[in-house]
Amino acid sequence: MRIGSRRCLVCRCQGTNPLDLRALGRVAEGAEPEAVYDHLCRTQIESFRRAVAEGGELIVACEQEAPLFREVAEEAGGDVALRFVDLRDRGGWSREGAQAGAKMAALLAEAAVDSEPAPSLELTSQGRLLIYAHDESAFELAEQVRGRLAPTVLLSGREEVLPARSYGFPVFRGRILRAEGHLGAFAVEVEDLAAAEVSSREVLRFSAPASRQTLECDLILDLASEAPLFPAPDKRDGYARPEARNPAAVLRALLRLTDLVGEFEKPRYVRYDPAICAHKRSGIVGCTRCLDHCATGAIRSVAEAVEVDPYVCAGCGSCSAVCPTGAATYHSPSPAKLVERLSVLLSTYAEAGGERPELLIYEDRHGGPILTMLARLGDGLPARMLPFRLEDIGLVGFETLASAFAFGALRVLVWVPPRKREEARSVAGAVDMMRAVLEGFGWGAGRIELLLEEDPERLGELLWRDTSWPPIPRASYVPLGDKRQLLRLALEHLRETAPEPKEVLPLPEGAPFGTIRVRVDGCTLCLSCVGACPVGALVDNPDRPMVRFLEEACVQCGLCAATCPEKVITLEPRLAFGALARELRTIKEEEPFHCVRCGKPFGVKSSIERIVARLAGSHWMFQSERQIALLRMCDDCRIKAQFEDEQRPFQLGTPRKPRTTADYLSDRPRGNGEDPERS
Numbered sequence: 241m242r243i244g245s246r247r248c249l250v251c252r253c254q255g256t257n258p259l260d261l262r263a264l265g266r267v268a269e270g271a272e273p274e275a276v277y278d279h280l281c282r283t284q285i286e287s288f289r290r291a292v293a294e295g296g297e298l299i300v301a302c303e304q305e306a307p308l309f310r311e312v313a314e315e316a317g318g319d320v321a322l323r324f325v326d327l328r329d330r331g332g333w334s335r336e337g338a339q340a341g342a343k344m345a346a347l348l349a350e351a352a353v354d355s356e357p358a359p360s361l362e363l364t365s366q367g368r369l370l371i372y373a374h375d376e377s378a379f380e381l382a383e384q385v386r387g388r389l390a391p392t393v394l395l396s397g398r399e400e401v402l403p404a405r406s407y408g409f410p411v412f413r414g415r416i417l418r419a420e421g422h423l424g425a426f427a428v429e430v431e432d433l434a435a436a437e438v439s440s441r442e443v444l445r446f447s448a449p450a451s452r453q454t455l456e457c458d459l460i461l462d463l464a465s466e467a468p469l470f471p472a473p474d475k476r477d478g479y480a481r482p483e484a485r486n487p488a489a490v491l492r493a494l495l496r497l498t499d500l501v502g503e504f505e506k507p508r509y510v511r512y513d514p515a516i517c518a519h520k521r522s523g524i525v526g527c528t529r530c531l532d533h534c535a536t537g538a539i540r541s542v543a544e545a546v547e548v549d550p551y552v553c554a555g556c557g558s559c560s561a562v563c564p565t566g567a568a569t570y571h572s573p574s575p576a577k578l579v580e581r582l583s584v585l586l587s588t589y590a591e592a593g594g595e596r597p598e599l600l601i602y603e604d605r606h607g608g609p610i611l612t613m614l615a616r617l618g619d620g621l622p623a624r625m626l627p628f629r630l631e632d633i634g635l636v637g638f639e640t641l642a643s644a645f646a647f648g649a650l651r652v653l654v655w656v657p658p659r660k661r662e663e664a665r666s667v668a669g670a671v672d673m674m675r676a677v678l679e680g681f682g683w684g685a686g687r688i689e690l691l692l693e694e695d696p697e698r699l700g701e702l703l704w705r706d707t708s709w710p711p712i713p714r715a716s717y718v719p720l721g722d723k724r725q726l727l728r729l730a731l732e733h734l735r736e737t738a739p740e741p742k743e744v745l746p747l748p749e750g751a752p753f754g755t756i757r758v759r760v761d762g763c764t765l766c767l768s769c770v771g772a773c774p775v776g777a778l779v780d781n782p783d784r785p786m787v788r789f790l791e792e793a794c795v796q797c798g799l800c801a802a803t804c805p806e807k808v809i810t811l812e813p814r815l816a817f818g819a820l821a822r823e824l825r826t827i828k829e830e831e832p833f834h835c836v837r838c839g840k841p842f843g844v845k846s847s848i849e850r851i852v853a854r855l856a857g858s859h860w861m862f863q864s865e866r867q868i869a870l871l872r873m874c875d876d877c878r879i880k881a882q883f884e885d886e887q888r889p890f891q892l893g894t895p896r897k898p899r900t901t902a903d904y905l906s907d908r909p910r911g912n913g914e915d916p917e918r919s
Contacts, residue, residue, distance in 0.1 A: 241264065241268040241275045242268060243267065243268050243299070243348060243349060243352040244352060245296070245297065246296075246297045246298070246299050246323075246352050247291060247294075247296065247297070247298050247299070248268060248298075248299045248300075248301065248348060248352075249277065249280060249287070249288065249291060249298065249299070249300050249301065250264070250275075250276050250277070250301040250327065250348075251276070251277040251278065251279070251280040251281070251301060251302055252276060252277070252278045253278075253279075253302070253328055253332075254278060254279055255278060256328070256332070256333065257327065257328045257331075257332035257333065257337070258332050258337050258338050258340075259276055259327075259332070259341070259344065260338075260340075260341020260342075260344070260345075261276065262341065263341030263342050263344070263345045263592040263593055264341065264344065264345050264348070264592075266345060266591055266592045266593070267345045267346075267348065267349050267588050267591060267592055268345070268348065280300075280302065281302065281305040281308055281309070285312060288300070288309060288312060288313075289312060289316050291320075292312070292313045292316045292318035292320045293316060293318045294318070294320075295318055295319045295320050296320060296321070297320070297321045297323070298320050298321070298322055298323070299323045299324075299325060299348065299351050299352060300322065300323070300324050300325075301324075301325055301326075301327045301328075301344075301348065302324065302326070302327075302328070303324045303325065303326040303329075304326075304328075304329075306322075306324045309322065309324070310322065323351055323352075324351075325347055325348060325350075325351035326347075327344045327347055327348070328615070329611060329612045329615040329616070329620075330343075330347065330611060330615070330621060330627045331343050331344045331347060331621070331623075332344070333615040333616065333620050334615065334619065334620030334621055334622070334623065335619040335620060335622075336620075336622055336623035337620065337623075339623040340623040341592065341593070342589050342590075342592035342593050342594030342623075343589060343594065343623055343624075343625075343626060345588055345589070345591075345592040346584075346585045346586070346588040346589035346592065346594070346626060347585070347626075347627075349584050349585070349588035350581055350584050350585040350588070352584075353577075353580060353581050353584055355572065355573070355577070356571065356572040356573065356574060356577055357572060358507040358508060358509065358571035358572035359507070359508045359571065360505040360506060360507055360508060361505070361506045361507075361508055361550055361551060362503060362504070362505060362506075363422070363423050363424045363477075363503070363504045363505075363506055363551070364424050364502075364503050364504075365423055365424040365458040365459065365478065365500050365501050365502065365504070366390070366424075366458055366501070367388065367389040367390050367458060367459070367500075367501040368389075368390050368392070368456070368457045368458040368459065369382075369385065369389040369390065369391045369392065369457065369458070369459045369460075369461060369497060370391075370392050370394060370426070370428060370455060370457040370459070370460050370461070371391055371392070371393050371394065371461045371463070372394045372396070372416060372460065372461070372462050372463060372464045372465065373393070373394075373395060373396070373463040373464050373484070374395065374396050374398050374399050374463070374464050374484075375395075375399050375401055376401045376402050376404065376444075377463075378393045378395065378463070379393065379404045379407075379411075381461070381490070381494060382408075382409045383408070384494065385494060385497075385498055386408050386409060388498045388501065389459070389497070389498060389501065390409075391409045392409060392410045392411075392412070392455070392457065393409060393410070393411045393412070394412050394413070394414055394416070394430065394455070395411070395412070395413045395414075395444075396413075396414075396415060396464040397413045397414070397415065397432075398464075400443050400444075401443070401444040402442075402443070402444065403436075403440040403441070403443075403444045407436075410435070411435070411436040411444075412430075412433055412434060412435055412436065412446075413432070413433075413434045413436070413446045413449075414430035414431060414432050414433040414434065414449070414453075415430065415431045415432060416428055416429070416430055416431075416464075416465060416469065417429045417430065417431050417452070418469070419460070419469040419470065422476070422477065422478065422549075422551040422552050423458065423459070423477040423478030423500060423504070423551075424458045424478065425456075425458070425551070426456065426457050426458065426459075426460055426478065426479075427454055427455075427456055428454065428455045428456075428457065428460070428469075429452060429453075429454050430452070430453050430454070430455055431451070431452055432449035432450070432451070433449060433450050433452075433453040433455075434446035434447050434448065434449040434450070435447050458478060458500075458501075459478045459479075459480075459497045459500055460478065460479045460480070461480050461490075461493060461494060461497060462479065462480065462481040463481075463482070463484040463490065464484070465481070468481055469481075470536070470537070471535060471536055471537045472535040472536045472537075472554065472663070475535065475536050475554035475556070476536065476552070476554075477500070477506070478497070478500055480493035480494075480496065480497055481493075506550075506551070507555065507571065507572070508550045508571060509550070509553050509554075509555035509557070509570060509571055510548050510550070510553055510555075510559060510560065510568055510569070510570060510571065511568075511569045511570075511571050512546070512548050512567060512568050512569075513566070513567045513569075514544075514545035514546075514567065515567075516565045516566065516567045516774065516775070517545045517546060517565065517567040517568075517774070518564065518565055518567070518774040518775065518795055518797035518799065519531075519541065519544070519545055519546050519797075520541065520543075520544045520545065520799075521544065521771075521772045521774060521799050521803070522544075522771075522772065522803070523544075524772065524799060524802045524803050525541070525802065526772075526774070526797035526798050526799030526802060527564065527565075527795065527797035527798070527799075528541075529559075529562040529563060529564065529666075529752075530546060530558075530559035530562060530563055530568050531546065532562075533558040533559060533561075533562050533665060533666045534556075534558065534559055535554070535556055535558070535663045536552055536553065536554050536556075537552065538550075538552040538553040538554070539559060539568075546568075548568070555570075555631070555632060556632050556634035556663065557570050557632050557634040557635035558634040558663070558664075558665075558666040560575065560635065560637070561634060561635060561636060561637035561638075561640075561666045561667070561670065562637070562666045562669070562752075563723075564724075564752030564795035564796065564797065565724075565774070565775060565795055566722045566723050566724060569723070570635060573635070575637060575639055575640070575722070575723040575726060576719065576720070576721070576722070576723075576726065578635065578640055579639065579640065579643045579719040579726050580719055581628070582599075582628065582640070582643050582644050582647060582719075583643070583647050583719050585626055585628065586599075586626070586644070586647040586648050586649060586714070587647060587648075587714070589626060590648060590714060594623075594624065595624070595711075596624050596650045596707075596711060597624055597626055597648060597649055597650060598622070598624050598625050598626065598649065598650050598651040598652070598653070598707070599625075599626050599628055599644050599649045599651070599652045599653065600621070600625055600626065600627050600628065600653050600655060600703065601628045601630065601633070601636055601640075601644075601652065601653065601654045601655065602627065602628070602629060602630070602633070602655040603629075603630055603631070603632055603633040603655070603656075603657060603660075604629050604630070604631065605657075606633075606655075606657035607629075607655050607657075608629070610694070610696050610699065611627065613696050614696050614699070614700055617696075618696060618697070618700050619700055619704065621703060622703060622704055624650075625703055626649075628644075633654070633655070633656050633657065633660065633664055633667055634660075634663065634664060634666060634667060636654060636667045636670060637666075637670055637723065638670045638673050638674065638727055638752075639723045639724075639726045639727035639730065640670070641654075641670055641671065641674040641688065642674060642677070642727055642730035642731055642734065643719060643726060643727075643729075643730045645674075645678070645683075645687070645712055645730070645734060646712075646714075646715040646729070646730035646731075646733045646734055647714055647715055648711070648712060648713070648714035648715075649712070650687070650707060650709055650711055650712065651686075651687050651688070651689075651707055651709070652674075652687065652688045652689075653688075653689050653691055653702070653703070654667060654671055654688070654689070654690050654691065655691045655693065655699075656668075656690060656691065656692055657692075657694075658692045658693070658694055661692060667690070668690055669748070669750065669751075671688055671689075671690045672748045673747055673748060673751055674688050675687075675688055676745060676746065676747055676748060677731065677734065677745060677815065678734075680740075680742060680745040680746075681734055681735060681738035681739070681740055681741060681742065681745070682738055682739035682740030683709070683712065683734070683738065683739065684709050684710075686709075687709060689702075712734070712737065713737045715729075715730070715733040717729055717733070728792075731815065731817075732817065735817055742817075743816065743817055743818055743820055744814055744815070744816050744817075744820065745814060745815040746813070746814050747813040747814050747815055748813065749813060750796075750813065751796065751813035751814075752795050752796050753794070753795075753796065753813065753814065753815050754791075754794060754796045754811055754812050754813040754814045754815075755789070755791050755794065755811075755812050755814060755816065756778075756789060756794065756800060756801070756809055756810065756811060756812065756827075757809070757810045757811075757812055758787075758808055758809050758827050758828065759808040759809075760808075760827070760828045762806045762808040763787070763806060763808050763827075763828050764806060764844065764846075764847050764850075765785045765786070765787060765828060765830060765844045765847070766805060766806075767780050767787065768803045768804060768805060769787065769800035769803055769804055769809060770787060771803075772799040772800055772802075772803040773799060773800055774795075774797065774799065775793045775794070775795055775797075776790070776793055777789060777790050777791070777793040777794040777795075778790075778800055778827075779824065781829075784829065784830075784831075784832050784841075785829065785830045785831075785832055785843075785844040785845075786826060786828070786829040786830075787826070787827040787828050787829075788824040788825065788826050788827060789824065789825055789826075789827050790822075790823075790824050791816050791820065791821045791825075792816075792821040792822050796811050796813055798811060830844050830845055830846055831844075831845045832844065832845065833845040833847075833848040833849075833872070835872070835873050835874040835877055836869060836872040836873060837873050837874075837877040837880075837881065838873075838874065838876070838877050840874050840877075842874045842875075848871070848872065851871055852868065852871050852872065855868075855871065856868045856871070866881075869881070870882070
């Protein structure tokens with residue numbers, strides 16, 4: 241069968257995976273019985289070889305035997321691009337497997353969505369391993385890997401250590417102060433670094449220590465630090481920090497490090513556009529969402545923007561999910577591609593006859609094994625529950641959740657690994673905003689939940705819970721544009737079809753949508769806020785003193801409030817719709833002041849009069865009426881008036897006549913027949 245240009249091979253897995261050919265036929269060409277296999281990975285493997293020989297793109301509906309299929313394809317030598325999709329554990333192996341035809345059709349269609357390859361970085365590791373430990377157990381570890389790695393042992397000095405019988409590696413003592421870098425390029429700053437004395441007898445002695453030194457290495461095995469040397473240590477490639485008192489954990493970590501020698505490719509996860517970043521203007525800090533949510537510390541503030549270190553970035557996607565302007569965007573999948581997958585999944589499910597779809601968004605590394613366990617030992621997934629798999633749960637943003645409901649999801653469960661409770665704060669924030677929208681529009685409470693669950697039985701209870709909400713009409717728009725445009729499309733649909741449509745919905749604190757409140761009596765129309773706004777939400781009028789606001793563009797970065805010299809601006813997170821959001825509204829407007837000499841408008845009338853009232857008669861420069869009038873003139877006229885003033889404040893006066901030697905000689909007294917010219 242085919243989905244577009246891609247051929248699909250589906251298998252009943254020896255009759256255990258029921259396939260609804262009628263449902264598959266609604267989205268795929270050629271869903272006849274002869275196009276479906278019963279034992280593709282074994283007795284019918286020749287059919288797979290023939291499909292590989294044809295080349296092109298091939299979708300195989302089996303993930304369990306993917307390694308075998310890749311091996312066979314490599315042996316066959318065909319020019320084929322393989323994709324795998326699991327229809328069995330996520331669909332057929334269920335208490336409702338016989339009713340899961342629409343779900344399987346949707347999963348096949350989602351697998352056929354084009355993916356975006358992310359650019360890659362090159363990392364090189366020469367195998368220089370630094371083992372940081374308290375005792376002589378580090379010597380044994382270094383000996384075990386000496387043939388594959390180049391170890392260096394750094395002892396903390398906390399304990400006395402017996403000398404080794406022989407050393408095939410450098411040994412030092414010192415205390416690590418800090419470390420930075422990544423796989424293949426770590427730099428470790430060490431205090432009191434001292435080399436081991438070769439003449440040590442009973443206790444290992446060391447030479448005179450240096451104050452501070454920096455050691456460079458490719459890999460780090462940390463068995464001595466009280467706290468991790470890096471934030472999110474499990475995400476820093478090349479850095480291992482197992483429990484030192486657990487020999488099995490230490491050996492597993494050491495084994496993983498021995499594989500990290502050579503050249504590697506790492507995806508460049510994040511695309512960053514400083515031109516639309518709302519982090520900083522003129523040295524004043526505004527939005528810090530990406531900095532606040534980056535678990536690895538890969539993002540730092542530089543100059544007027546931020547900088548993303550692609551070598552440290554672990555690809556959690558939180559920065560992309562929380563960035564209000566789209567300055568930080570995930571390469572693959574991008575927000576648009578993620579929403580496209582959702583659209584295809586939910587639309588195909590409906591077209592294949594599915595009803596009341598529910599969505600389970602999960603991270604494959606955590607949720608995949610548990611869902612497999614449910615399928616093999618429990619009731620599996622309900623036929624209406626559509627699994628939406630992500631590489632990292634941090635990719636879930638407000639636009640993802642809103643689009644899911646816009647395309648017809650009855651309920652959305654966001655399954656966060658418990659170990660990522662703190663790391664996934666961005667996801668929790670998106671869930672809170674989506675909950676406010678659904679309840680505000682009258683769609684009902686409980687339609688979206690954040691799950692922190694590892695118990696398969698408890699998870700099964702949550703997945704199979706009956707729901708009674710009315711369905712949300714499915715949107716028909718094509719998901720195009722950046723993340724903010726995608727979100728607007730989804731929210732407009734949810735509002736148009738809502739039981740209680742409203743023009744304004746309050747949002748939780750910190751939401752990237754909202755308005756500003758200005759205490760207009762204190763505003764001087766200095767326009768500092770206009771100059772600071774990075775997204776054009778605040779604009780002026782070149783013809784008259786005025787500040788206008790476009791709510792749809794506001795990202796609540798706070799730069800306007802931080803920049804305002806009068807401190808009269810506050811933020812109010814909310815969602816507005818219709819003309820209130822899309823049309824410029826005037827915050828404050830005043831009459832311009834006209835120059836008393838030439839009539840040209842300049843400044844704000846109230847500001848000029850306030851300055852005159854403040855300085856006239858109380859400042860030594862503005863005592864007379866003529867001096868006070870200077871305050872009511874434009875720049876050009878003020879300069880002209882000052883030059884015309886009787887006091888001529890800028891006149892230098894009559895220049896002095898230079899005196900020459902002859903002048904000095906002529907002043908000397910003449911006498912005794914002296915000739916002044918000769919003298």
